[in-house]
Amino acid sequence: MTQKLLESEKSVEDLLQAVEPKGIADESMRRTVEILLNLIEELNSKVKKLESENQRLRDENNRLKREQGQPDIKAKNKKGELGDHSSEKERQRPKKHSKGSKNESIKIDREKILEYPLELLPADAQFKGYEEVIVQDITLTTDNVLFRKQKYYSPSEGRTYLAELPCGYEGEFGPGIKTLVISLYYGGNMTQGKLLEFLEDIGISISAGYLSNLLIKNHTEFESEKSVVYASGLESSPWQHFDQTGARVGGVNYTTNVVCNPLYTIYLTTAKKDRLSVVKVLQNGRELELILNQLTYNLLDTFQLPTKWKNALKLLPQETVFSETEFNTLLDTYLPKLGSQQQARIMEAAAIAFYHQQTDWPVVQTLVCDDAPQFKLLTDNIALCWVHEGRHYKKLTPYVACHQKALDKFLDDFWDYYRDLLAYKDAPSEKTAEKLRSEFWKLFDSDSGYQQLDERKRLTLLKSSELLYVLEHPELPLHNNPAELAARTMVQRRNISYATQTLEGTKAWDTFMSLVATTRQLGISFFEYVRDRISQLGHIPSLATIIRKQSSLNSLRG
Structure with a gap:
């Protein structure tokens, strides 16, 4: 009986899969079959959702009973591929692979002539020059220095004079260790635990606390350069990529925002992912300022704010810049019956209006992004x-x-x-x-x-x-992949180290991940960049200068 049922179900499915409505001559019958097939699709979709929700509830029930749920194994589609939604194969046309010479990019540090033993050569052997072979290698050894700082005392001045340490040697560790640690942690995605093991293996004694401080504290100069990079990056093009990804700070959900174009990438983590947070990110995380002007009311018309509230707002000071706290106080005082959603729309409109009328920070004209609601109405175009x-x-x-x-x-x-x-x-x-x-x-x-x-x-x-x-603007990219890939990099960082515990650590992540991405986009070694800045060598110019130069050579403005 069971076998007959299975065969019956299989024959019905085979029949269903063979149905082709376009082949039905009768229009009424064809339309009826189309409706039924779409109804099957709808019911099948609902069944899948219910099965998924049912399994999720079972897994949660098992977890509460201290049991294991169903293994998280990604299902495969009918073609046998994992059920992701990447379109790389469809949108990219295959290109012929051409293997270039890697030796062209290798820096030669020293040369050594290898001599063939003369006693092993025949008497008539003739010298025909050299055959060159490049071998890459690296040396990791300690360079622990005992500095003997000269010390003088002036009795007349009652003052001691002491020789200063070279740049980069402040604290207990030199620029080599500082550069290596920052490069491996931020550029190589190593965890602090693995870094400690690595340093111990090569003979460096450092505590976990000191390593943590080295990675997240006292990086004012790097933070300043990141800000200048952001400003120069915004000025380099009227359009910018934008994307967001989840983050965790001290066990609380945050959002990491990514702003970039081909010359730079900036990460900024905010407590929320709403429109006000995006406005704040577009102004480099500055505290929000708000204004009531004509653009504010134009946006409120788009938000469909009731006329009575717009009329009430016009009785408040116009063309006056307020802080977020001042503006909230103003609304609570003079519009006390305002609903929370209406207040949010007013705040957004006033913040966007201030962003467009201020002149202290570059204004983005076009965002290249997805269709998330928080990106809409922020810029002239999307x-x-x-x-x-x-x-x-x-x-x-x-x-x-x-x-x-x-x-x-x-x-x-x-x-x-x-x-x-x-x-x-x-x-x-x-x-x-x-x-x-x-x-x-x-x-x-x-x-x-x-x-x-x-x-x-x-x-x-x-x-x-x-x-x-x-x-209208052929210079614009067709996709937001640069921002999505940059966001994925932060996701990988989060998967490795899980989360930051403090806002200070979060700021350090944002700063150095921005500098890692930007140096690589500009063709600069992040390791050499960090060493240059820590040792104050001055060999690498400011990244903002490089961005401005490359922007003038390769215009992104169309």
């Missing part, structure tokens, strides 16, 4: 990430074969269109732009018969201006 948009379609999991075919065809068309946009960026023209606009509506405004796909396409249509902004 350019949405096409890869992120494609990810929504990759998350669709059709059950019926004809829907799978419809999705596969659409994804092929989607990435063909993406590649057409890439080609447009290389050779923009008004004629091509109009053609691409027309093709955009043709691609996303057509019905496939797969309801979930068509609903997703209608959502994309609502973002047409942000997705097609590149047609």
